[in-house]
Amino acid sequence: MKIYKDGSFKGIGIGYAGEIEVLVTITKGKINNIKFLSHNETPVISEPAFEHIPTKIIETNTIMVPNVKGCSMSSRGIKEAIMNSLIASGKNKEDMIKEFKNSENLNKIIISKNKYKPVENFDVVIVGGGGAGLSSAIAAANLGAKVVLLEKMAAIGGNTLVSMGGINIPGNDAQISKKIEDNPELYYNDALLGGDGENNKELFKILSENALDTYNWLKEEIGVEFKKNELIHFGGHTVPRAVVFKGKYAIELISKLRKKAENLGVDIRTGVEAKDIITRDKAVVGIKALSDEKNIEFFGSKGVIFSTGGFSGNIEMRKKYNPELDERYKTTNQSGITGDGHLMCERLGVDFIHMSYIQTFPIANPLTGALSHVGASRFDGAILVNKKGKRFVEELERRDLVSKAILAQDGGMGYLVWSQEIESVANRTTNNKAEVNNLIRSDLFVKGSLDECGKKMNINLTTLEDTLSTYNLDVSNGKDQEFNRRGDLLNIIKGPFYIQTVAPAVHHTMGGVKINSENQVLDIKGNIIKGLYAAGEIVGGIHGTNRLGGNAITDILVFGKRAGEKIMKPNTH
Numbered sequence: 001m002k003i004y005k006d007g008s009f010k011g012i013g014i015g016y017a018g019e020i021e022v023l024v025t026i027t028k029g030k031i032n033n034i035k036f037l038s039h040n041e042t043p044v045i046s047e048p049a050f051e052h053i054p055t056k057i058i059e060t061n062t063i064m065v066p067n068v069k070g071c072s073m074s075s076r077g078i079k080e081a082i083m084n085s086l087i088a089s090g091k092n093k094e095d096m097i098k099e100f101k102n103s104e105n106l107n108k109i110i111i112s113k114n115k116y117k118p119v120e121n122f123d124v125v126i127v128g129g130g131g132a133g134l135s136s137a138i139a140a141a142n143l144g145a146k147v148v149l150l151e152k153m154a155a156i157g158g159n160t161l162v163s164m165g166g167i168n169i170p171g172n173d174a175q176i177s178k179k180i181e182d183n184p185e186l187y188y189n190d191a192l193l194g195g196d197g198e199n200n201k202e203l204f205k206i207l208s209e210n211a212l213d214t215y216n217w218l219k220e221e222i223g224v225e226f227k228k229n230e231l232i233h234f235g236g237h238t239v240p241r242a243v244v245f246k247g248k249y250a251i252e253l254i255s256k257l258r259k260k261a262e263n264l265g266v267d268i269r270t271g272v273e274a275k276d277i278i279t280r281d282k283a284v285v286g287i288k289a290l291s292d293e294k295n296i297e298f299f300g301s302k303g304v305i306f307s308t309g310g311f312s313g314n315i316e317m318r319k320k321y322n323p324e325l326d327e328r329y330k331t332t333n334q335s336g337i338t339g340d341g342h343l344m345c346e347r348l349g350v351d352f353i354h355m356s357y358i359q360t361f362p363i364a365n366p367l368t369g370a371l372s373h374v375g376a377s378r379f380d381g382a383i384l385v386n387k388k389g390k391r392f393v394e395e396l397e398r399r400d401l402v403s404k405a406i407l408a409q410d411g412g413m414g415y416l417v418w419s420q421e422i423e424s425v426a427n428r429t430t431n432n433k434a435e436v437n438n439l440i441r442s443d444l445f446v447k448g449s450l451d452e453c454g455k456k457m458n459i460n461l462t463t464l465e466d467t468l469s470t471y472n473l474d475v476s477n478g479k480d481q482e483f484n485r486r487g488d489l490l491n492i493i494k495g496p497f498y499i500q501t502v503a504p505a506v507h508h509t510m511g512g513v514k515i516n517s518e519n520q521v522l523d524i525k526g527n528i529i530k531g532l533y534a535a536g537e538i539v540g541g542i543h544g545t546n547r548l549g550g551n552a553i554t555d556i557l558v559f560g561k562r563a564g565e566k567i568m569k570p571n572t573h
Ligand SMILES: Cc1cc2nc3c(=O)[nH]c(=O)nc-3n(C[C@H](O)[C@H](O)[C@H](O)COP(=O)(O)OP(=O)(O)OC[C@H]3O[C@@H](n4cnc5c(N)ncnc54)[C@H](O)[C@@H]3O)c2cc1C
Pocket: 127, 128, 129, 130, 131, 132, 133, 150, 151, 152, 153, 156, 157, 158, 159, 160, 161, 162, 163, 164, 165, 166, 167, 168, 272, 273, 274, 275, 307, 308, 309, 310, 332, 333, 334, 336, 337, 338, 340, 341, 371, 507, 508, 535, 536, 537, 538, 549, 550, 551, 552, 553, 554, 556
């Protein structure tokens, strides 16, 4: 058994969003208490790490504990902080670092919130705990259903939680106060233009006509709050129409949906992975699942709703449907988004649509694939150059074209370059400090004189200076001669300069299961599969070739709520 020196010792570790500071108390040679003094980790996602890692370290009196799957960066940061406290208590530094490194090699674990019984009976079984699954659960429970929601990760939220939190609502209150005229028809037309007319028109009509009601439902019944009078104007929309959840990402949305679901008695089971669909007399009646290596069967007398999200994280599936999107691409998605629902439905004979339409996001972290919020400097006026210091694409081109252009450069990477004139417009670095610090630690971001930045990033300085003087001359003449950049042009003259390394990552899958307007899943002959419903990114066809920014969250909430209602009361709309 390990013996530590008695006392209280502070330590700092680096998690997902920067420093985590702890105070470790040792009594009679044993780790007795771990107190978190400060951290900025993302709520909900990081909760399992904060619950599990300290408990396990106290229980085993060692930092040799595995990371929690889905929040491994937070787990790592917590362990590193505790390791540094133990080093401060006098433990040998080299031994502790070795122990810490070994703990990083242990298989990640999933913490399960599941009380084990081999067979369980409900009215409705929902698979996937993102925005679509939670809103389905609330809608069904509101109509009196006994609902279980299965989530394979240690925390609920899926991609919804980490989204930028922008949701398009035509006719919203922020538009009204800014006197922006908008309506469902205009919204529908924009989405169809963005999707090259290949959208399922019936489904997008439902989406556009129910967006405002769903927004009011969120505010009035779920208690979701939005940033006052703030709108995002995503590409392809005629007017600014995306309202934004209060706070960071969509934490506000997921926390409030979870609270409402719990209040309605929805049984939320994390750490439970759906493995297959159970049928009887050709109707879907339940789900075979795995939790803590034990098999469980969940039966739903009304049926099953699939809301497992897309398949951006499944490289084999990506390559099958769109061979270009191979291993070179990382993904912006959460680690649980691996097309499980698609695969289970495929085995059942479900029909699919638009599976090759996969969207990439051009400005992501080349090492992790995380979508870059700092890199939104592209919209403020930053230019993209390659290692030679030359521009190679119009920075505001469509996501897929910018992505392809970046991949065609040396090392498959691009460099966003901006300066103080641009930084002072939107304060991207001050508003995203945690991301900037992570990028600096990975040598992907630098701030300083042009000389310092160019050298650090190994970009040809002479060409970069030429590129900037040509660009700045174009800015003074009001026209970008080289790439005809749209929008207002801003000078890149005044230091400090900022250079960020970026690469594209797979972001969204437009293809998925075919449903009818009642959210019922269809088989390859076009017949309804009794008892099987779907909502959210798993559903294909709604967005055509290309989903416009801010349309996914509207989609998952409109159709999530609808699926919960339809499974309880078919044919009510
Ligand atoms: C970084 C980022 C930013 C984005 N920003 C925006 C934005 O601002 N606006 C917008 O409109 N869209 C945005 N999107 C897209 C949008 O977030 C997603 O399309 C949407 O959240 C999908 O919701 P969902 O409920 O269908 O799936 P998700 O929220 O992804 O949830 C699916 C859940 O199912 C679980 N699951 C999967 N398989 C199983 C299984 N076998 N058993 C049990 N559970 C399972 C997963 O773990 C996950 O929790 C963004 C996406 C990303 C990645």
